Amino acid sequence: MLIKYISTQTQLPESSVKNTVQLLNEACTIPFISRYRKEHTGNLDEVQIGDIVKYKEEFEALEKRKATILKTLEDQNDLTPALKEQIESANNLIILEDLYLPFKKKRKTKADTARNKGLEPLAKIIMSQNTSDLEAIAYKYVRQDIQSIEDALEGARHIIAEWINERTDIRHAIRQQLERHAQIATAVIKTKKDEEKAQKFRDYFDWEEALSRIPSHRLLAILRAEKEGFIRVKIDIDHERATQHIASRLIRSKNSCADHIELAVTDAYKRLLYPSLANEALQAAKALADTSAISVFSKNLRQLLLGSPLGEKRxxxxxxxxxxxxxxxxxxxxxxxxxxxxxxxxxxxxxxxxxxxxxxxxxxxxxxxxxxxxxxxxxxxxxxxxxxxxxxxxxxxxxxxxxxxxxxxxxxxxxxxxxxxxxxxxxxxxxxxxxxDPLAELVKIDAQSIGVGQYQHDVDQTQLQKSLDAAVEHCVNAVGVNINTASKSLLSYVSGIGPKLAENIVKYREETGSFSSRKEIKKVARLGDKAFEQSAGFLRIKGAKNPLDDSAVHPESYAIVKAMAKDLNVTVKELIGNSEVLKQVDLKKYCSDAVGLLTLEDIVKELEKPGLDIREQAKVFTFNQNIKTITDLQEGQLLPGIVNNITNFGCFVDVGIKESGLIHVSNLSDSFVKDVNEHVHLHQQIIVKVLEVDVARKRIQLQLHKK
CATH class of the missing domain: 3.30.420.140 (YqgF/RNase H-like domain)
Incomplete structure (x- = not known):
């Protein structure tokens, strides 16, 4: 079931998913799997493997919740074979929680009070819609704690309202209406509108937009404005249409029962369904906005960490x-x-x-x-x-x-x-x-403090941290780490290492001196075979006796390289960097059950340029020396700038003053811009044209200048 679930969600072949899940269960890391186990996964990249991890965790969380609910229902004697089958076949948490809702322990409700007064039979009679003289029947329920016919009927309606709220088909129908037609609307809090802090949100003082189409940055801005107390936010749909839709599912007569069912529908919708499901819709939109914002933040962080190093210079x-x-x-x-x-x-x-x-x-x-x-x-x-x-x-x-x-x-x-x-x-x-070396230094700082993204404090913090950790891990392992000079912070992000082993590596280095070979890494306290397997290919040893120790060739493949060198009648050292000789290698000769062409092609590529840094070298950049403050800017000026932040709606550019200017997506290209990253990247040196300067609001509108 797990493999099928992940394959359905990712559209990846089941065989690739199965083998990847097996490797993950064996404590293999994403960088290791994507780099050194390509035959197993069918050449999946880090993003695809990351998706498998995500849906594996999602499936496991769903199964855990199912087990908890089933046990609770069994303990309450509420579990029937039919309900058990429904729960076991539920494929998402929303459906699962809807099924559990009628049996969930909750605070005492109006319906509970009515049941305690013995009004549930009356509610069932109303729902049957078979009686012509409802008041006469309701009169039978009038007693000490029910003082009138209307009290009896109102209590019965409360019970009916709860039944309506707990029907999965009705909840699903209202959800669909919210998904398709919901509008998010804001209203400024008049006593706060003139406050200085409120001005940055003034675009959203009175705003209305389809919830399904609102961009992530705008939704997060609106929610922050609400959190800071400057606006009120509500989710709206056509309430009359929604209640009529519910009523049409329940009412099949024209007698007095129908009138009371209609009243119960209105009550259920206004008091129970709409507040709950509107909030659910807003939270779902917020989750999508979080995912989008986190994705932007993660992309920016990767670009920042892979920024151009000057190298070992004084x-x-x-x-x-x-x-x-x-x-x-x-x-x-x-x-x-x-x-x-x-x-x-x-x-x-x-x-x-x-x-x-x-x-x-x-x-x-x-x-x-x-x-x-x-x-x-x-x-x-x-x-x-x-x-x-x-x-x-x-x-x-x-x-x-x-x-x-x-x-x-x-x-x-x-x-x-x-x-x-x-x-x-x-x-x-x-x-x-x-x-x-930007990477080596920036890994010491909490990624959220680096400031490459928007609304990082407003998004799901667990999801954000997980995404940023993955971004740092990707960058560190993509570049590789010199084990003899790397800090504890840098080493902790190496595949299979983590903070404790990083600490042990630094301690070994301090006590014993520099590592002379990859084999010596095994001498580090608590660094076992698994950790060595996962980390060795990403750790570099400069000046090692074995030149492969300063490459991305994994020690498990050293024998293959030695065999290649022997067959070509050269030493391993002579083979490295020798493109002409490497062209003569017949890769099929070295294929086996464990090692295929994908891995062998990677080995040859690495031997051509061992330990090559994937990053560009740092370049000197000079701002326009005549521009010192925002008041020096004029429309039409062409200025050199550096991209210092990227968002879904454009990018911010440092032109050498305190305020960064914005190139809106509409000013990045003459054609439609699907992804800002396709046009600019972080720390890119560009030329911009000044379009508009708002000194009062400290806003600068720029355009990307085509050279």
């Missing part, structure tokens, strides 16, 4: 500031802190000459190859200062995003790395290391 990093000065550090090629101090080139001290001399002397003393400047306060002024300095050597100058640097500098990880330095020094180190 860097001088500056965290700029005015009154508090500019904190600078000198870093070695591996990111080690060699020097730190503070300079005061800007107001109020204005010691620009002294600061320039100091930077020049430090650049000489520490053989600096590049300068990294944080993009926060005083960034532009500091960059202008740096560009006035005449260095002895050619030094590249980069402006680096500070997003999340303050989070890192105050974190436990930063305190462990630099226990004798304050947060300002740690922040500067983070800026410099981001230039050297």
């Amino acid at each position: 860097v001088l990093a500056i965290d700029p500031g005015f009154r508090s000065g500019c904190k600078l550090v000198c870093l070695g090629a591996q990111g080690q802190l060699e020097h730190n101090e503070t300079i005061y080139p800007h107001a109020p001290k204005n010691d620009s000459i002294g600061a320039m001399k100091k930077i020049r002397s430090l650049a000489d003393a520490y053989k600096i190859e590049a300068i990294a400047i944080g993009n926060g306060t005083a960034s532009r002024e500091t960059e202008a200062l740096i560009r006035k300095i005449h260095f002895k050597n050619d030094i590249q100058v980069f402006v680096v995003s500070e997003a999340g640097a303050s989070i890192y500098s105050a974190s436990k990880i930063a305190r462990e790395e630099f226990p004798n330095y304050d947060v300002t020094v740690r922040g500067s180190v983070s800026i410099g290391r981001r230039l050297q």
Whole structure:
């Protein structure tokens, strides 16, 4: 059942699903399966395997809920063979909960009160619609706790209303109407409309739109505005049409019973069905919006983590500031802190000459190859200062995003790395290391603090964290990790490792020294055969005796490479990087039950360029030096910019001032834009045209300029 369920949801072959589920049950990770078990899965990629994981968890959660409900019903003596069959065949949680609803323990209801007064027989008589003198029958129920005929009939209607609410066919029908016709409408809370914080939501003060068509970013904005108390939100459908639809299913006579059923229908709809199902529809729309927003966030994070590294260069990093000065550090090629101090080139001290001399002397003393400047306060002024300095050597100058640097500098990880330095020094180190290797540094920061997405605090936090962890895991394993220099944070994302083994690897390194081979990794405490199998292919050992240890070739395939080299009459070292010789390899010769052409093709591809970094190298970028604030912008200007955030409705661009400009999807291309990522990517250097500047609201509208 599990395999069929996943295959139906994903449209993937059952054989691929079955083999992938088996590997997952054997504690294999997604990166390992997609890279080293292609024959088993039928060459599924990480996204497809991720979908299998998602629907596997969904199915298991459904089965767990079924088991709980069945046990509860059995304990209550409410479980019939027919109901059991319905529950076991339910294929989603909504159907399952509808089936359970009539038997669910709930707070005392109006229907319960009526039942306790003995009015359920009267409710059944009304529903039978066979009596012509209902009042005479109702009169028989008048007694001490039921003072009138109307009291008796009202109680019976409460019971009928509950029956209507619990009918799965009626709930399904109202759900369909909500899915097809629901409108989301907002109304501003008049006492709050003039508050400054409310202004960013003023577009939604009085808004109406089809719930099924509302874009994710707009729904999340509306819900945030409601949460902050600036607007009221309601979900609307044609209520008269909905109640008539219910009545048509129940009423089959024209006597007085029909009148009371109609009253019960109205009561059931207004009091029970509509509030519950409208909220359910809104939550379903919110879940879709969450998924969309999380997907955007995840894509952005991947692009950010796979940002261009400068590599192992000696860097001088500056965290700029005015009154508090500019904190600078000198870093070695591996990111080690060699020097730190503070300079005061800007107001109020204005010691620009002294600061320039100091930077020049430090650049000489520490053989600096590049300068990294944080993009926060005083960034532009500091960059202008740096560009006035005449260095002895050619030094590249980069402006680096500070997003999340303050989070890192105050974190436990930063305190462990630099226990004798304050947060300002740690922040500067983070800026410099981001230039050297963005991935290695950014994995130390909670992904939600990096700021590449929208409404990350409004979406499902469990789903968000899971998605972001998967994004980080993908990037770390796609690039590979130098086990002898990687931090504990970076190692923890390697396939099969995790935080505890990462800690043990660092401890082994500190006590024993650098790893000299992949075999030695097995000596790490508690790193068993399974963890080695899952991680080895993603861990690199520079300068190892066996050159394959610095490649993505898995140790389980070393024998195949040795056989290839022997057959070609060369050494393994001579085979690596030798495209001409590798062309002569007859891959079919090395096929077996365990290893097929897909894996062999990957091996040859890796041997051609072993350990190749999939990331582009960092490039210097210069903003327009005449643009300092939003007031310097004018319509029609062409400016260089860097994409610093991507959303479903467009992308934000840093043009060198405090406020980022927006390129709306309609201004990205002359044709329809289905996916913003098809036109721009994070940190891409582009040219933009200024379309509109709203200084009061600090909004800048841009257009992507076609070169």
